[in-house]
Amino acid sequence: MTSDTTTPAVDLTGSRPRLRRERRVRRLFAGAAAVSIVVSLLIVGSLVGEAWTFLRGLDLSSLWTMGWFPRRGLFDVKTVLTGTLLIALVAMVVATPLGLGAAIYLSEYARPRARRWLKPILEVLAGIPSVVLGYFALTWISPNIVMRLSSHAGVFSMAAAGIAVGILVTPLVASVSEDAMRAVPAALREASYGLGAKKATTVTRIVFPAAASGIMASLILGVSRAIGETMVVAMAAGAVGGSLFQWNIFQPGQTMTAAMSALAIGSDQVAGSTSAFQSLFFLGLLLFLMTLGLNLLSDRFVRKVREKY
Amino acid sequence: MGEDQLTDSTTAAGPTIATGEARPAGRGVSVGSALRGTGRPAEPAQNTIFDVRGLRVFYGSFQAVADATMAIREHEITALIGPSGCGKTTVLRCFNRMNDLIDTARVEGTILYHGTDIYGEKVDPVEVRRRIGMVFQKPNPFPKSIYDNIAFGPRIAGYKGNMDDLVEESLTRAALWDEVSDKLKESAYALSGGQQQRLCIARAIATSPDVLLMDEPCSSLDPIATLRIEELMIELKRDYSIIIVTHNMQQAARVSDRTAFFTVDVKQTGMRTGRLVEFDATDAIFTNPREKQTEDYITGRFG
Amino acid sequence: MTDEHNPHPDLRSRFDAELDGIRRGAVALGSLVLENAERLIEALLESRLDLAQQAIDADDVVDRAYIDVERRVFRIIALQQPVASDLRLLISIIRIAHEIERSGDLVVNCAKGILRQQGFTLSHPLQGLIARLCRATVDLFGRSIECLAxxxxxxxxxLDEEDDEVDDLVGEFYALLATEAQKMHVDTAIELSRVGRYMERIADHAVNVGEHITFVVTGIFPRHAEIDED
Structure with missing residues (x-):
């Protein structure tokens, strides 16, 4: 079709080099995303493979015995599972009030000047290496708190480790729930004050419920972190090598993570295809599935928050 | 052109704020002698609900409002208009002590509400806000059900009566009952913008205030929703006294009985301070204002 | 207009231009009628039937100009929601235009009278008096249009004071007419008395125009203020 106008038609096709550059950049980012997916799949794959081998070659009755003694072929899952859950429980008992309290204070009560030095302190807490916390658990938490609460407690206990993990998790809970609370629009607070609500009423009946999803997400993340903590529990929970099934938090106990690290760095090497080695993978898979499940759960909560605003 | 001075208005007898007794919804007593102004037909004087004297507002060292003195009448709609930065929203928020929420805000002067200075020493701002309701620029219902939104105010004030009836009455007065009566338990966010704003009005009414402060209540709504809210305001002034801030002059002309025009003075230091220029019956302001600044603003030649 | 209260002289300049255009349209309308009135005076005093006919024909132009002014006022009120002095100006323009248009009709009526009588042959004193009356009336009308401009x-x-002069002249004219009436044909006398009446009414219209101008500028309508003061 020939045009008989004197002015040329407008060229909207865009410059070739720019389009090529855009395509390259897009591929670069897609590649980065692909790498993370691949890595995750590799992790899962390696765990599943060896875990399956472990389970197949196993006398299933050894999964329900008196304790976790891998070098003796005793793989009582409920011991390590209980240990993990107890530590997580103690940690959350510590982290929930401290974390939420700090978050409420920072979000609703603190003046800008106070926030300016309080937040960095929380961040310092978050940055403490877990080995240092483990040491702190043994040298301070244990004698000053745990042993005072229970006369039977020794230096090593799940309580001491749990408290230390709680301190570790507090900044995470505080940070995420503070973000959730600050995300509540100021307009809602204004509406509440406008109706004659006191500050505490506004915080508890408007801000907190509105931020509930985000706060729940922070708690779930906290639990997930507590479950995955290795160093502190390896040092302070006190069960090197193996342990008996234990309910009492004032006694030493064994968590999945500590069990894995004990197996991997134990004095007698566990390398090779012995079931002890393979039990590592089994625990690892369990751990992975638990934290995956928790993270998916917390994600659903976070998405609920985003829907509202 | 005389200004109607309310020197001989009588205020309705009523309990003081400090004791916090319950007040029936906006039933003021209109007593008054007819005033005769020059060139104006005689108007019956109405009671003053807010007597503002020498109101000055500062944010830190910055003066937002310079010396405003005015008397707001009961059962009227008073509009505050003016260009941006003239302090009209700041002044509005003084009436229910919302400026207290801002750290650096400082309010001087007096605002007498039924004869009591709401900035007096013993006065609890929470009590003030229960009697003086506020509706904001953007509808801000709580992320709760429609029912719970309305019930919130009465609940925290310790209301012991029949909540269902109170919710229905509030929604009816806000011209929203028919549209939501079958979905009270649904989220307030399911409503349209105009409905949400009426919900906010119902929510404010539920605590039985006698004053409604409205900060540009229609600025985020479409013209039909705006019109409905304007009609609602005119109905509501039977039971409430309404003060509205609006940057839409035609709206002020349509709904208000009296209009206050604020302007912004810019000093050499660059500080912008709001100042009350003229306060008069709306029809006077829009047909023959006394001050040239007022005329310039409403004819669109300034601001 | 630039002053410290109006830091934005460009704001509403199109609107101001439109307002001014409407006002000048009313002035132009007045000028048309004024022109016609001058034609009328000449037609009357020189018995120029052609000019009388021209005056009658020219009224079409006047009517069209009037309709145009009205239309422009309606439009700007509907679209711009003017208030205060702008509103007063526009309402007054409609009224003023109406007064002018009525005056134009009265000029035409006089012209028709001249045509019916095939011109007036008048005695010297009557001629002089009617010339003074018409001159005073048309000058008054002209001044009202100047005030509008x-x-x-x-x-x-x-203008009110000047109207008193016209009223006096009308009185004189009628007195003289009464004495001379017997010397002329009855129709002529009736026609001449009509001319007198028309002139009086044109003068009244001019005064009304003045009152509307006062209303625009001060916001007070002189007649209403008198009622209020009672």
Whole structure:
């Protein structure tokens, strides 16, 4: 079709080099995303493979015995599972009030000047290496708190480790729930004050419920972190090598993570295809599935928050 | 052109704020002698609900409002208009002590509400806000059900009566009952913008205030929703006294009985301070204002 | 207009231009009628039937100009929601235009009278008096249009006094007419008395125009203020 106008038609096709550059950049980012997916799949794959081998070659009755003694072929899952859950429980008992309290204070009560030095302190807490916390658990938490609460407690206990993990998790809970609370629009607070609500009423009946999803997400993340903590529990929970099934938090106990690290760095090497080695993978898979499940759960909560605003 | 001075208005007898007794919804007593102004037909004087004297507002060292003195009448709609930065929203928020929420805000002067200075020493701002309701620029219902939104105010004030009836009455007065009566338990966010704003009005009414402060209540709504809210305001002034801030002059002309025009003075230091220029019956302001600044603003030649 | 209260002289300049255009349209309308009135005076005093006919034909132009002014006022009120002095100006323009248009009709009526009588042959004193009456009336009308052009409300206030002069002249004219009536044909006398009446009414219209101008500038309608003071 020939045009008989004197002015040329407008060229909207865009410059070739720019389009090529855009395509390259897009591929670069897609590649980065692909790498993370691949890595995750590799992790899962390696765990599943060896875990399956472990389970197949196993006398299933050894999964329900008196304790976790891998070098003796005793793989009582409920011991390590209980240990993990107890530590997580103690940690959350510590982290929930401290974390939420700090978050409420920072979000609703603190003046800008106070926030300016309080937040960095929380961040310092978050940055403490877990080995240092483990040491702190043994040298301070244990004698000053745990042993005072229970006369039977020794230096090593799940309580001491749990408290230390709680301190570790507090900044995470505080940070995420503070973000959730600050995300509540100021307009809602204004509406509440406008109706004659006191500050505490506004915080508890408007801000907190509105931020509930985000706060729940922070708690779930906290639990997930507590479950995955290795160093502190390896040092302070006190069960090197193996342990008996234990309910009492004032006694030493064994968590999945500590069990894995004990197996991997134990004095007698566990390398090779012995079931002890393979039990590592089994625990690892369990751990992975638990934290995956928790993270998916917390994600659903976070998405609920985003829907509202 | 005389200004109607309310020197001989009588205020309705009523309990003081400090004791916090319950007040029936906006039933003021209109007593008054007819005033005769020059060139104006005689108007019956109405009671003053807010007597503002020498109101000055500062944010830190910055003066937002310079010396405003005015008397707001009961059962009227008073509009505050003016260009941006003239302090009209700041002044509005003084009436229910919302400026207290801002750290650096400082309010001087007096605002007498039924004869009591709401900035007096013993006065609890929470009590003030229960009697003086506020509706904001953007509808801000709580992320709760429609029912719970309305019930919130009465609940925290310790209301012991029949909540269902109170919710229905509030929604009816806000011209929203028919549209939501079958979905009270649904989220307030399911409503349209105009409905949400009426919900906010119902929510404010539920605590039985006698004053409604409205900060540009229609600025985020479409013209039909705006019109409905304007009609609602005119109905509501039977039971409430309404003060509205609006940057839409035609709206002020349509709904208000009296209009206050604020302007912004810019000093050499660059500080912008709001100042009350003229306060008069709306029809006077829009047909023959006394001050040239007022005329310039409403004819669109300034601001 | 630039002053410290109006830091934005460009704001509403199109609107101001439109307002001014409407006002000048009303002034132009007045000028058309004024022109016609001058034609009428010449037609009357020189018995120029052609000019009388021209005056009648020219009324079409006047009517069209009037309709145009009205239309423009309606449009700007509907679209711009003017208030205060702008509103007063526009309402007054409609009224003023109406007064002018009525005056134009009265000029036409006089012209028709001249045509019916095939011109007036008048005695010297009567001729002189009617010339003074018409001159005073048309000058008064002309001044009211000038006041409109300048928005001069002080001048507009003085129109009332000048109208008194016209009223006196009308009185004189009727007195003289009464004495001379027997010497002329009955129809002629009736026609001449009509001319007198028309002139009086044109003068009244001019005074009304002045009052509307006062209203625009001060916001007070002189007649209403008198009622209020009772």
């Amino acid at each position: 300048e928005m001069d409300h002080e001048g507009a206030g003085r």
